[in-house]
Amino acid sequence: MWEVIYRVCPFLFSALLISCNGCSENNMNNHQEDSETSETDSNSSSDIKGTDSSTGETDSVSDVSSDSSTPSIDNLTGNEVDPAINWITIAHGSFVFGSPEDTPCRTPYVEDEIPVTLTRSFQMAETEITQQQWEAMDLPHSSRVQGVNFPVTYINYYEAAIWCNRLSYYSGLEPCYDLSTCSNPVGNGCVTDETHSGEACSDPTVVFSCEGDIHRYPDYYACPGYRLPTTAEWEYAAKAGITDLHTYGGNVLSEPISSCNDQPSLNDIAWYCYNSGDVAHPVGEKAANPWGLFDMLGNVAEWVDYHDASLPLDGGIGADTLTDPIGPQEGHGQWRSGSFHTTGCMVRPTEQSARKITTRVYFTGFRPVRTIFE
Numbered sequence: 030m031w032e033v034i035y036r037v038c039p040f041l042f043s044a045l046l047i048s049c050n051g052c053s054e055n056n057m058n059n060h061q062e063d064s065e066t067s068e069t070d071s072n073s074s075s076d077i078k079g080t081d082s083s084t085g086e087t088d089s090v091s092d093v094s095s096d097s098s099t100p101s102i103d104n105l106t107g108n109e110v111d112p113a114i115n116w117i118t119i120a121h122g123s124f125v126f127g128s129p130e131d132t133p134c135r136t137p138y139v140e141d142e143i144p145v146t147l148t149r150s151f152q153m154a155e156t157e158i159t160q161q162q163w164e165a166m167d168l169p170h171s172s173r174v175q176g177v178n179f180p181v182t183y184i185n186y187y188e189a190a191i192w193c194n195r196l197s198y199y200s201g202l203e204p205c206y207d208l209s210t211c212s213n214p215v216g217n218g219c220v221t222d223e224t225h226s227g228e229a230c231s232d233p234t235v236v237f238s239c240e241g242d243i244h245r246y247p248d249y250y251a252c253p254g255y256r257l258p259t260t261a262e263w264e265y266a267a268k269a270g271i272t273d274l275h276t277y278g279g280n281v282l283s284e285p286i287s288s289c290n291d292q293p294s295l296n297d298i299a300w301y302c303y304n305s306g307d308v309a310h311p312v313g314e315k316a317a318n319p320w321g322l323f324d325m326l327g328n329v330a331e332w333v334d335y336h337d338a339s340l341p342l343d344g345g346i347g348a349d350t351l352t353d354p355i356g357p358q359e360g361h362g363q364w365r366s367g368s369f370h371t372t373g374c375m376v377r378p379t380e381q382s383a384r385k386i387t388t389r390v391y392f393t394g395f396r397p398v399r400t401i402f403e
Contacts, residue, residue, distance in 0.1 A: 207244070
Protein backbone atom coordinates (compact mmCIF):
# COMPACT_ATOMS: atom_id res chain seq x y z
CA MET A 30 0.00 0.00 0.00
CA TRP A 31 2.72 2.49 0.98
CA GLU A 32 4.61 2.06 -2.26
CA VAL A 33 1.39 2.84 -4.16
CA ILE A 34 0.77 5.99 -2.08
CA TYR A 35 4.32 7.08 -2.70
CA ARG A 36 4.34 6.53 -6.45
CA VAL A 37 0.95 8.17 -6.93
CA CYS A 38 1.49 11.11 -4.57
CA PRO A 39 4.95 11.46 -3.05
CA PHE A 40 4.07 14.63 -1.19
CA LEU A 41 1.16 12.90 0.56
CA PHE A 42 3.50 10.05 1.44
CA SER A 43 6.02 12.46 2.99
CA ALA A 44 3.30 14.10 5.06
CA LEU A 45 2.10 10.72 6.30
CA LEU A 46 5.64 9.65 7.14
CA ILE A 47 6.39 12.79 9.15
CA SER A 48 3.21 12.32 11.14
CA CYS A 49 4.16 8.80 12.18
CA ASN A 50 5.28 8.57 15.79
CA GLY A 51 8.66 6.93 16.27
CA CYS A 52 9.39 6.38 12.57
CA SER A 53 7.62 3.03 12.63
CA GLU A 54 6.84 0.51 9.98
CA ASN A 55 5.40 3.28 7.80
CA ASN A 56 8.95 4.16 6.79
CA MET A 57 8.67 1.67 3.95
CA ASN A 58 11.30 0.69 1.43
CA ASN A 59 10.10 2.98 -1.35
CA HIS A 60 11.98 3.71 -4.53
CA GLN A 61 12.36 7.44 -3.84
CA GLU A 62 11.74 9.84 -0.94
CA ASP A 63 10.38 13.25 -1.94
CA SER A 64 11.83 15.41 0.80
CA GLU A 65 14.57 17.95 1.22
CA THR A 66 18.05 16.51 1.49
CA SER A 67 20.53 17.61 4.09
CA GLU A 68 23.43 16.78 1.83
CA THR A 69 25.58 19.55 0.40
CA ASP A 70 27.61 19.85 -2.77
CA SER A 71 30.46 17.39 -2.35
CA ASN A 72 32.74 18.69 -5.07
CA SER A 73 35.10 20.22 -2.51
CA SER A 74 38.74 19.18 -2.61
CA SER A 75 40.10 16.46 -0.34
CA ASP A 76 43.01 16.84 2.07
CA ILE A 77 44.59 13.81 0.43
CA LYS A 78 47.22 14.87 -2.09
CA GLY A 79 49.34 12.93 -4.53
CA THR A 80 47.42 9.67 -4.18
CA ASP A 81 48.95 6.75 -6.05
CA SER A 82 45.87 4.78 -7.12
CA SER A 83 47.95 1.67 -7.79
CA THR A 84 49.22 1.40 -4.22
CA GLY A 85 46.92 3.55 -2.12
CA GLU A 86 49.96 5.43 -0.78
CA THR A 87 49.97 9.21 -0.57
CA ASP A 88 52.63 11.86 -0.86
CA SER A 89 50.94 14.12 1.65
CA VAL A 90 48.48 13.11 4.35
CA SER A 91 47.17 15.35 7.12
CA ASP A 92 48.73 13.33 10.00
CA VAL A 93 45.78 10.95 10.16
CA SER A 94 47.79 8.55 12.29
CA SER A 95 48.28 11.16 15.00
CA ASP A 96 45.93 11.04 17.97
CA SER A 97 45.89 14.83 18.13
CA SER A 98 44.62 15.23 14.57
CA THR A 99 42.26 12.26 14.37
CA PRO A 100 38.64 13.43 14.61
CA SER A 101 37.42 12.58 18.10
CA ILE A 102 34.31 10.77 16.88
CA ASP A 103 36.34 8.01 15.25
CA ASN A 104 39.30 7.95 17.61
CA LEU A 105 40.03 4.48 18.92
CA THR A 106 39.00 4.12 22.55
CA GLY A 107 41.26 1.18 23.35
CA ASN A 108 38.27 -1.07 23.86
CA GLU A 109 38.08 -2.25 20.26
CA VAL A 110 38.55 -5.93 19.44
CA ASP A 111 38.89 -7.90 16.22
CA PRO A 112 35.41 -8.02 14.64
CA ALA A 113 36.19 -11.44 13.13
CA ILE A 114 34.84 -10.71 9.67
CA ASN A 115 35.17 -13.27 6.91
CA TRP A 116 36.26 -11.29 3.84
CA ILE A 117 35.40 -12.50 0.35
CA THR A 118 37.71 -11.43 -2.49
CA ILE A 119 35.83 -10.06 -5.48
CA ALA A 120 38.02 -10.01 -8.60
CA HIS A 121 37.88 -6.94 -10.81
CA GLY A 122 35.95 -7.31 -14.06
CA SER A 123 33.14 -6.05 -16.26
CA PHE A 124 29.36 -6.46 -16.12
CA VAL A 125 26.15 -4.80 -17.27
CA PHE A 126 24.75 -2.52 -14.59
CA GLY A 127 20.95 -2.23 -14.47
CA SER A 128 18.16 -4.42 -15.79
CA PRO A 129 16.21 -5.11 -19.01
CA GLU A 130 13.03 -3.10 -19.51
CA ASP A 131 10.78 -6.16 -19.02
CA THR A 132 12.11 -6.85 -15.49
CA PRO A 133 9.24 -7.11 -12.95
CA CYS A 134 8.91 -4.10 -10.62
CA ARG A 135 11.69 -2.35 -12.48
CA THR A 136 12.23 1.35 -11.79
CA PRO A 137 12.49 3.14 -15.15
CA TYR A 138 15.54 5.26 -15.91
CA VAL A 139 17.59 4.55 -12.75
CA GLU A 140 17.89 0.90 -13.78
CA ASP A 141 18.94 1.70 -17.35
CA GLU A 142 21.50 -0.83 -18.53
CA ILE A 143 25.09 0.30 -19.08
CA PRO A 144 28.34 -1.70 -19.35
CA VAL A 145 30.63 -1.06 -16.37
CA THR A 146 34.26 -2.03 -15.79
CA LEU A 147 35.73 -2.18 -12.29
CA THR A 148 39.52 -2.05 -12.54
CA ARG A 149 40.26 -2.81 -8.89
CA SER A 150 39.53 -6.01 -7.04
CA PHE A 151 38.11 -5.63 -3.55
CA GLN A 152 37.29 -7.50 -0.38
CA MET A 153 33.68 -7.53 0.80
CA ALA A 154 32.28 -8.74 4.11
CA GLU A 155 30.71 -12.17 3.74
CA THR A 156 27.60 -11.01 5.61
CA GLU A 157 25.91 -7.83 6.66
CA ILE A 158 27.69 -6.38 9.69
CA THR A 159 26.32 -8.02 12.80
CA GLN A 160 25.65 -6.39 16.14
CA GLN A 161 28.65 -8.21 17.61
CA GLN A 162 30.90 -6.91 14.83
CA TRP A 163 29.52 -3.39 15.26
CA GLU A 164 30.11 -3.50 19.00
CA ALA A 165 33.67 -4.75 18.40
CA MET A 166 34.49 -1.18 17.32
CA ASP A 167 33.12 0.06 20.68
CA LEU A 168 30.08 1.75 19.18
CA PRO A 169 26.48 1.75 20.50
CA HIS A 170 23.37 0.87 18.54
CA SER A 171 19.63 0.51 19.04
CA SER A 172 18.80 -2.38 16.73
CA ARG A 173 15.17 -3.42 17.14
CA VAL A 174 15.86 -7.18 17.24
CA GLN A 175 18.84 -7.78 19.55
CA GLY A 176 21.36 -10.59 19.11
CA VAL A 177 25.06 -11.02 18.37
CA ASN A 178 24.45 -12.61 14.95
CA PHE A 179 21.63 -10.31 13.90
CA PRO A 180 22.50 -7.45 11.55
CA VAL A 181 22.99 -4.06 13.15
CA THR A 182 20.19 -1.64 12.22
CA TYR A 183 18.96 1.86 13.07
CA ILE A 184 22.25 3.30 11.81
CA ASN A 185 22.61 5.88 9.09
CA TYR A 186 25.20 6.42 6.37
CA TYR A 187 27.42 8.60 8.57
CA GLU A 188 27.37 6.08 11.42
CA ALA A 189 28.44 3.33 9.02
CA ALA A 190 31.34 5.62 8.04
CA ILE A 191 32.41 5.90 11.72
CA TRP A 192 32.56 2.13 11.99
CA CYS A 193 34.59 1.86 8.78
CA ASN A 194 37.05 4.51 9.98
CA ARG A 195 37.55 2.82 13.33
CA LEU A 196 38.22 -0.51 11.66
CA SER A 197 40.71 1.24 9.38
CA TYR A 198 42.56 2.77 12.35
CA TYR A 199 42.41 -0.54 14.21
CA SER A 200 43.95 -2.26 11.17
CA GLY A 201 46.64 0.39 10.61
CA LEU A 202 45.09 1.68 7.38
CA GLU A 203 44.35 5.18 6.14
CA PRO A 204 40.67 5.98 6.80
CA CYS A 205 38.34 6.87 3.95
CA TYR A 206 36.19 9.48 5.65
CA ASP A 207 36.76 12.87 7.30
CA LEU A 208 34.28 13.06 10.15
CA SER A 209 35.53 16.30 11.72
CA THR A 210 32.30 18.16 10.85
CA CYS A 211 29.99 15.59 12.46
CA SER A 212 27.82 16.05 15.53
CA ASN A 213 24.99 14.57 17.64
CA PRO A 214 24.83 11.18 19.39
CA VAL A 215 25.85 7.96 17.63
CA GLY A 216 23.62 4.90 17.49
CA ASN A 217 20.64 6.20 19.41
CA GLY A 218 18.12 4.75 17.00
CA CYS A 219 14.96 6.67 16.26
CA VAL A 220 14.80 9.04 19.20
CA THR A 221 11.54 10.95 19.50
CA ASP A 222 10.36 13.85 21.59
CA GLU A 223 7.50 16.36 21.54
CA THR A 224 9.44 18.61 19.16
CA HIS A 225 10.64 16.17 16.53
CA SER A 226 8.28 13.17 16.64
CA GLY A 227 8.83 10.88 13.65
CA GLU A 228 11.21 13.33 11.96
CA ALA A 229 13.87 12.34 14.48
CA CYS A 230 14.62 9.32 12.30
CA SER A 231 16.43 11.57 9.81
CA ASP A 232 16.47 15.12 11.22
CA PRO A 233 20.14 16.25 11.00
CA THR A 234 19.69 18.42 14.09
CA VAL A 235 18.88 15.31 16.12
CA VAL A 236 20.60 12.28 14.59
CA PHE A 237 24.32 11.88 13.98
CA SER A 238 25.19 13.83 10.82
CA CYS A 239 28.03 15.66 9.09
CA GLU A 240 28.44 18.76 6.94
CA GLY A 241 29.83 18.75 3.41
CA ASP A 242 31.70 16.02 1.60
CA ILE A 243 33.24 13.54 4.04
CA HIS A 244 35.37 11.66 1.49
CA ARG A 245 39.12 11.96 2.00
CA TYR A 246 39.84 10.43 -1.41
CA PRO A 247 38.04 11.97 -4.41
CA ASP A 248 38.50 8.58 -6.10
CA TYR A 249 36.66 6.37 -3.62
CA TYR A 250 38.34 3.27 -5.04
CA ALA A 251 41.79 4.67 -4.20
CA CYS A 252 41.24 4.70 -0.43
CA PRO A 253 43.31 2.01 1.36
CA GLY A 254 40.94 1.71 4.32
CA TYR A 255 37.52 0.21 4.87
CA ARG A 256 34.52 1.92 3.33
CA LEU A 257 31.02 1.44 2.01
CA PRO A 258 30.87 -0.09 -1.47
CA THR A 259 30.02 2.04 -4.45
CA THR A 260 26.68 1.16 -6.01
CA ALA A 261 28.55 -0.40 -8.96
CA GLU A 262 30.68 -2.60 -6.67
CA TRP A 263 27.61 -3.67 -4.72
CA GLU A 264 25.61 -4.65 -7.81
CA TYR A 265 28.59 -6.41 -9.39
CA ALA A 266 29.00 -8.52 -6.23
CA ALA A 267 25.25 -9.13 -5.90
CA LYS A 268 24.88 -10.36 -9.47
CA ALA A 269 27.92 -12.62 -9.00
CA GLY A 270 28.26 -13.31 -12.70
CA ILE A 271 24.59 -14.20 -13.24
CA THR A 272 23.47 -12.63 -16.52
CA ASP A 273 20.33 -14.50 -17.61
CA LEU A 274 18.20 -14.47 -14.44
CA HIS A 275 16.80 -11.77 -12.16
CA THR A 276 18.50 -13.23 -9.08
CA TYR A 277 20.95 -16.02 -8.30
CA GLY A 278 17.92 -18.04 -7.15
CA GLY A 279 16.03 -17.58 -10.40
CA ASN A 280 13.52 -15.15 -11.88
CA VAL A 281 11.06 -13.16 -9.79
CA LEU A 282 7.36 -13.05 -10.70
CA SER A 283 5.53 -9.86 -11.56
CA GLU A 284 3.30 -8.49 -8.78
CA PRO A 285 2.02 -5.12 -7.54
CA ILE A 286 4.65 -3.45 -5.40
CA SER A 287 2.04 -3.06 -2.65
CA SER A 288 1.54 -6.84 -2.38
CA CYS A 289 3.44 -9.59 -0.59
CA ASN A 290 3.22 -12.79 -2.60
CA ASP A 291 5.26 -15.97 -2.58
CA GLN A 292 8.36 -15.71 -4.79
CA PRO A 293 9.71 -19.28 -5.06
CA SER A 294 13.04 -18.09 -6.48
CA LEU A 295 13.75 -16.10 -3.30
CA ASN A 296 12.75 -18.47 -0.52
CA ASP A 297 16.11 -20.27 -0.35
CA ILE A 298 18.26 -17.17 -0.73
CA ALA A 299 16.51 -14.21 0.93
CA TRP A 300 14.36 -13.01 3.80
CA TYR A 301 11.63 -10.79 2.33
CA CYS A 302 8.08 -9.78 3.27
CA TYR A 303 6.53 -13.19 2.50
CA ASN A 304 8.81 -15.37 4.64
CA SER A 305 10.42 -13.07 7.22
CA GLY A 306 7.65 -12.38 9.70
CA ASP A 307 8.60 -8.70 9.21
CA VAL A 308 11.71 -9.02 11.38
CA ALA A 309 15.43 -9.25 10.72
CA HIS A 310 17.04 -12.69 10.95
CA PRO A 311 20.54 -13.83 11.94
CA VAL A 312 22.97 -13.45 9.05
CA GLY A 313 24.00 -16.40 6.91
CA GLU A 314 20.87 -18.53 7.30
CA LYS A 315 20.00 -18.47 3.60
CA ALA A 316 22.10 -19.81 0.72
CA ALA A 317 25.08 -17.73 -0.39
CA ASN A 318 25.38 -16.36 -3.89
CA PRO A 319 27.89 -17.93 -6.34
CA TRP A 320 30.69 -15.74 -4.97
CA GLY A 321 30.11 -16.76 -1.36
CA LEU A 322 28.21 -13.70 -0.12
CA PHE A 323 25.23 -14.24 2.19
CA ASP A 324 22.07 -12.12 2.37
CA MET A 325 23.02 -9.99 -0.63
CA LEU A 326 19.28 -9.91 -1.22
CA GLY A 327 16.79 -9.31 1.56
CA ASN A 328 17.21 -9.41 5.34
CA VAL A 329 18.30 -5.78 5.78
CA ALA A 330 18.75 -3.13 3.12
CA GLU A 331 22.39 -2.02 2.79
CA TRP A 332 23.87 1.46 2.57
CA VAL A 333 26.15 2.07 -0.40
CA ASP A 334 28.43 5.05 -1.07
CA TYR A 335 26.39 6.69 -3.78
CA HIS A 336 24.23 9.79 -4.08
CA ASP A 337 21.00 8.92 -5.82
CA ALA A 338 19.84 11.87 -7.92
CA SER A 339 17.03 9.90 -9.64
CA LEU A 340 19.33 9.47 -12.63
CA PRO A 341 20.88 6.41 -14.28
CA LEU A 342 24.42 5.55 -13.28
CA ASP A 343 25.92 7.68 -16.06
CA GLY A 344 24.05 10.75 -14.80
CA GLY A 345 21.84 10.78 -17.87
CA ILE A 346 24.59 11.70 -20.34
CA GLY A 347 24.10 8.60 -22.47
CA ALA A 348 27.58 7.13 -21.94
CA ASP A 349 28.43 3.96 -23.84
CA THR A 350 30.46 2.51 -20.95
CA LEU A 351 31.66 3.50 -17.49
CA THR A 352 34.90 2.68 -15.68
CA ASP A 353 35.08 2.75 -11.86
CA PRO A 354 31.96 4.95 -11.60
CA ILE A 355 31.22 6.97 -8.51
CA GLY A 356 28.03 8.65 -9.63
CA PRO A 357 26.41 11.98 -8.72
CA GLN A 358 28.05 13.97 -5.95
CA GLU A 359 24.81 15.25 -4.48
CA GLY A 360 21.31 13.96 -3.88
CA HIS A 361 19.89 11.31 -1.58
CA GLY A 362 21.81 8.34 -0.26
CA GLN A 363 21.05 4.87 -1.53
CA TRP A 364 20.09 1.47 -0.14
CA ARG A 365 20.47 -1.76 -2.07
CA SER A 366 19.24 -5.37 -1.73
CA GLY A 367 15.69 -4.90 -0.49
CA SER A 368 14.91 -6.13 3.01
CA PHE A 369 12.79 -8.44 5.14
CA HIS A 370 10.14 -5.73 4.78
CA THR A 371 10.18 -5.60 0.96
CA THR A 372 7.81 -6.94 -1.70
CA GLY A 373 9.49 -9.93 -3.36
CA CYS A 374 9.64 -8.63 -6.93
CA MET A 375 11.76 -5.72 -5.62
CA VAL A 376 14.32 -8.03 -3.99
CA ARG A 377 16.69 -7.99 -6.94
CA PRO A 378 20.35 -6.99 -7.46
CA THR A 379 19.26 -4.03 -9.61
CA GLU A 380 16.63 -2.56 -7.27
CA GLN A 381 17.61 0.86 -5.88
CA SER A 382 16.07 2.88 -3.06
CA ALA A 383 16.86 6.51 -2.23
CA ARG A 384 16.82 8.02 1.27
CA LYS A 385 18.31 10.93 3.15
CA ILE A 386 21.75 9.82 4.29
CA THR A 387 20.83 10.78 7.85
CA THR A 388 17.94 8.27 7.91
CA ARG A 389 17.81 5.59 10.58
CA VAL A 390 15.32 2.77 10.17
CA TYR A 391 14.80 -0.71 11.56
CA PHE A 392 15.43 -2.60 8.32
CA THR A 393 18.70 -0.99 7.15
CA GLY A 394 22.33 -1.97 7.81
CA PHE A 395 25.50 -2.25 5.72
CA ARG A 396 28.46 -4.37 4.66
CA PRO A 397 31.92 -2.83 4.13
CA VAL A 398 34.55 -3.31 1.44
CA ARG A 399 38.25 -2.58 1.02
CA THR A 400 40.14 -2.06 -2.24
CA ILE A 401 42.86 -4.60 -3.04
CA PHE A 402 45.92 -2.84 -4.47
CA GLU A 403 47.73 -5.13 -6.87
